[in-house]
Amino acid sequence: MLMTETGEPRWLDEDEQAAWLALTSVFLTLPGALDAQLQSDSGMSFYEYMVLSMLSHAPEETLRLRDLAALTNGSLSRASQVATRLENRGWLKRWPDPADGRTTLASLSEAGRESLVKAAPGHVETVRQLVLDPLTKAQVRQLRDVSLRIRKAVEPGDRPIFGAHGS
Numbered sequence: 001m002l003m004t005e006t007g008e009p010r011w012l013d014e015d016e017q018a019a020w021l022a023l024t025s026v027f028l029t030l031p032g033a034l035d036a037q038l039q040s041d042s043g044m045s046f047y048e049y050m051v052l053s054m055l056s057h058a059p060e061e062t063l064r065l066r067d068l069a070a071l072t073n074g075s076l077s078r079a080s081q082v083a084t085r086l087e088n089r090g091w092l093k094r095w096p097d098p099a100d101g102r103t104t105l106a107s108l109s110e111a112g113r114e115s116l117v118k119a120a121p122g123h124v125e126t127v128r129q130l131v132l133d134p135l136t137k138a139q140v141r142q143l144r145d146v147s148l149r150i151r152k153a154v155e156p157g158d159r160p161i162f163g164a165h166g167s
Contacts (some may be wrong), residue, residue, distance in 0.1 A: 030130065030131070031046060033126070033130055034046045034123070034126060034127070034130075037122060037123065037126040038119060038122075038123055041119065041122040041123075042115065042118060042119035042122065042123075044115070044119060047072065047074065047078075047082060048082055048085070048086060049116070049119060049123060050072045051068060051072055051079070051082055051083070051086065051092075052086070052091060052092070052108060052112055052113075052115065052116040052119075053116060054068055054071045054072055055068065055092070055106065055107065055108040055112070056108055056113065056116055060107070061107055061108040061113070062105055062106065062107040062108075063105070063106055064097065064103050064104070064105060064106075065079055065080060065083060065094070065103070065104040065105070065106050066079075066103070068083075068106055080104075083106050086112065089111070089112075089115075090109055090111040090112070091108070091109055091111055091112030091115055092106055092107065092108060092109055092112050093106070093107045093109050094106050094107075131143075
């Protein structure tokens with residue numbers, strides 16, 4: 001833990017405390033709101049939507065399961081459990097990687113693509129209403145930059161972030 005010269009912890013000042021509490025409020029409320037909209041409109045969770053979305057952005061709509069877990073910030077176990085649910089719905093296919101039998105590949109199925117395409121408009125509208133519309137264009141760019149800086153501090157590795165540079 002970093003300390004001041006006097007050996008005291010580096011306590012948050014009033015502005016820092018307000019910023020931190022505002023950010024934690026977003027952490028606690030936004031995922032539930034996104035999840036509720038997707039469950040209501042499409043019968044899928046936000047995490048399931050992100051799994052399908054990451055596959056849709058991948059080359060040939062296929063990823064190693066461990067890479068899919070990393071991209072969705074989930075454990076391999078969680079990604080595997082969700083993949084099983086999605087596979088049972090016919091939205092995803094899994095098979096051993098022919099190049100490495102210890103690795104499982106996951107691919108978006110046609111039905112999964114259709115479900116994602118159906119879910120996307122409502123999800124995007126919710127993202128707009130809750131996150132983007134309250135902000136100016138400049139604030140949206142600042143939100144991106146601030147989020148990427150925080151992400152890099154939390155996870156300094158070179159793990160790709162879909163959409164980090166407008167893709």
